Amino acid sequence: MRTILEVKDLHGGYGKLKILYGVSLRVREKEMVCVIGPNGAGKSTLFKTIVGILKPTSGKIIFDGEDVTGLSTDVLLRKGLAYIPQGRVIFPYMSVEENLEMGAYVRESKEEVMDSLEKVYSMFPVLREKRKKKAGTLSGGEQQLLEIGMALMLNPKILLFDEPSLGLSPKVVNEVFEKIEELRKTGVTIMLIEQNARKALEVSDYGYVLELGRNRFEGPAKELLHNDEVKRLYLGGG
Ligand SMILES: Nc1ncnc2c1ncn2[C@@H]1O[C@H](COP(=O)(O)OP(=O)(O)OP(=O)(O)O)[C@@H](O)[C@H]1O
Numbered sequence: 318m319r320t321i322l323e324v325k326d327l328h329g330g331y332g333k334l335k336i337l338y339g340v341s342l343r344v345r346e347k348e349m350v351c352v353i354g355p356n357g358a359g360k361s362t363l364f365k366t367i368v369g370i371l372k373p374t375s376g377k378i379i380f381d382g383e384d385v386t387g388l389s390t391d392v393l394l395r396k397g398l399a400y401i402p403q404g405r406v407i408f409p410y411m412s413v414e415e416n417l418e419m420g421a422y423v424r425e426s427k428e429e430v431m432d433s434l435e436k437v438y439s440m441f442p443v444l445r446e447k448r449k450k451k452a453g454t455l456s457g458g459e460q461q462l463l464e465i466g467m468a469l470m471l472n473p474k475i476l477l478f479d480e481p482s483l484g485l486s487p488k489v490v491n492e493v494f495e496k497i498e499e500l501r502k503t504g505v506t507i508m509l510i511e512q513n514a515r516k517a518l519e520v521s522d523y524g525y526v527l528e529l530g531r532n533r534f535e536g537p538a539k540e541l542l543h544n545d546e547v548k549r550l551y552l553g554g555g
């Protein structure tokens with residue numbers, strides 16, 4: 318499979334505060350890749366750097382064959398790199414449909430927006446049902462689907478998703494992951510960060526474990542699930 322995203326020896330952080338000490342990874346087309354690791358490992362910082370919110374101090378980001386290191390979030394979004402940050406990012410007082418339309422803000426033609434809207438509604442029927450409702454009245458799981466829907470409005474080449482399970486009950490986490498798997502079956506390339514390492518590895522093809530801003534382990538997800546050290550350190554024993 319063709320590589321869609323490659324991160325090479327990425328260093329960066331917040332101003333003088335260094336967080337990433339040379340992270341490298343690769344995502345191939347139509348793959349689901351997860352990044353796991355303890356709190357504060359730098360997972361969100363890595364995503365923020367990939368999507369251009371933070372500028373790396375060194376290293377390279379290659380997206381779809383092009384060196385995009387240092388490009389702005391907006392430009393990357395137009396190129397097909399979508400990002401769902403950690404925590405809720407919907408507009409609670411706007412309707413579900415208005416939120417989805419916001420997701421398409423860089424689209425020029427109304428037809429394209431309608432087309433994307435239709436795709437999102439057929440993938441997530443609950444959003445169609447509730448399209449006139451204020452987004453803030455949706456359940457946690459539905460809000461998570463809305464966030465995915467917003468990111469899909471630009472028909473991205475890859476979706477970077479920071480902590481899909483955050484703040485959701487275990488049952489709802491399963492439902493959201495089922496939807497992510499469905500999405501992935503439609504051919505969307507996905508990279509996700511998860512606290513819930515076991516769940517993430519169960520649904521992913523490949524996994525990276527980050528620790529203290531560095532690559533610690535990597536491998537096919539099924540292998541990591543059975544790796545004794547990974548099990549002991551990140552999967553709560555068992
Ligand atoms: N805006 C910020 N300014 C300064 N330091 C920050 C900022 N955001 C995060 N950090 C620091 O960067 C380090 C890595 O944080 P990051 O959010 O990338 O970790 P994470 O792996 O995503 O953790 P979590 O699993 O808790 O989400 C932490 O020490 C954190 O305190």
Ligand SMILES: [Mg+2]
Nearest residue numbers: 360361362403
């Ligand atoms: Mg984080």
